[in-house]
Amino acid sequence: MHPKKLNAEQIEKLYAFTRQHYVEYYDLQTELVDHLANAIEAQWEQNSKRSFEEALQIEFKKFGVFGFMEVVEKRQAALQKKYHKLVWNELKNFFRWPKIIGTLATIGIVFYALKLFQQDVVIVQMAFVVLVVSFFVGIFWLSRKNKKNRQKTGKKWLLKEIIFGYGSITGLMNLPIQVALNVKGENYSDWALLFFSFFIIFMALGEYVVLVLIPSKAETFLKETYPEYNFVN
Amino acid sequence: MKNSQLYKGSLTTIVMKLLEENGRMYGYEITQKVKEITQGELKITEGALYPALHKLEADGVLEVEVENVDNRLRKYYKLTEKGTTETVNRLAELEDFIRNMQTLVQPKITN
Structure with missing residues (x-):
């Protein structure tokens, strides 16, 4: 079975997510989006049933209380x-x-x-x-x-x-x-x-x-x- | 021990050493690699890694490449020529530091 990957729509959601968390700049958004995407995919390898939203929240928490600031x-x-x-x-x-x-x-x-x-x-x-x-x-x-x-x-x-x-x-x-x-x-x-x-x-x-x-x-x-x-x- | 202050000062050296060994790497890959090598003992936090990478990039130690992978853009970091020289120096410095610490920490057996 192929490992589960994020689709284009989910990538867009990640961009929106970074914007919501005060990352205005596209260059930085892009890097964080790839990071989150990799991390979510790694979670799916362990547990393919976990929802996208849930996995995202778990990853975001790792950035600490100040988020991306x-x-x-x-x-x-x-x-x-x-x-x-x-x-x-x-x-x-x-x-x-x-x-x-x-x-x-x-x-x-x-x-x-x-x-x-x-x-x-x-x-x-x-x-x-x-x-x-x-x-x-x-x-x-x-x-x-x-x-x-x-x-x-x-x-x-x-x-x-x-x-x-x-x-x-x-x-x-x-x-x-x-x-x-x-x-x-x-x-x-x-x-x-x-x-x-x-x-x-x-x-x-x-x-x-x-x-x-x-x-x-x-x-x-x-x-x-x-x-x-x-x-x- | 995991995120001890002691490691913080060495973060950039650790990153440079990894890049020296692996050529180019992206952010997430670096966090995973560190975890793998140290068997989870040392975790590089996301909030610390990217600032360190950006600083090294601004200092001309690292350069970046971007590729389109799986619907998204991936930013790879690699050492510049200056960065390669710098890595050698930093590692030597770190080794010195470790040696000094060892002599400090372990009581010398005197004759």
Whole structure:
């Protein structure tokens, strides 16, 4: 006799079950569904009369009182770490040959501009304000695009959610706001100006990486992380 | 003894060792294999295994493959090149630890 296997309808039920238990992301749902399915089939090998529902409850209990919650949380932490690594790697590229020439040149231009305009504090403040405003506009625009896309496919992928519409960098935006508020129309030393220039360019590059570069390569990163991304979308 | 704190720190090493021996494995398979080897003495809980796997994956120690098996998608884990080297190191570390513990736990017979 063939061992009893779950049918497609039961697999769908398992997906629904994970959703009911607060697993929003398709990538994680898929892994848990396969786990539960294997475990239920193993139970059937011992006792083929046990109902699907009953076997499922037995398996779910093994995850403990918090259910899938810990698995979801840890998965988020792991992928956030991965995302930060991606951002950092892209950012580092701007400080490597040959891109570093452009980076340093831009820092130089900003330095002279600041030196020239440092009396007009509004202009300096504007540079920081533009940085902050463009960041929030960009984030808003990205998350809207992602929302539309998700409505089309009906699936949520954790890494994708992190890449589009992401907030962990948002806190960093407080820095330029503080600088803009505290900058005064006076003569700063060249070192301070150089530091400002570096800071502005570093922030700008960070924004570019988070808002443009990584989203534009998102498909590649997603396929790397999720081999299943190709055949379900 | 089953789910003792002592085992917790070694979970990732155990997983890496299993993958080194078996090539690629999926989550459920790993829990069963551990149970089988230790004859039920050591049970890897589901709530601990997946976080450990995801962390190793994010660290670049493991990579994943996905296949369609029995109406569903199955995610396999295997060691990356970095993971293979890392496994050797971790095992050596664990062996050292065990040796040290033995000397601590067993009173030395002094001459």
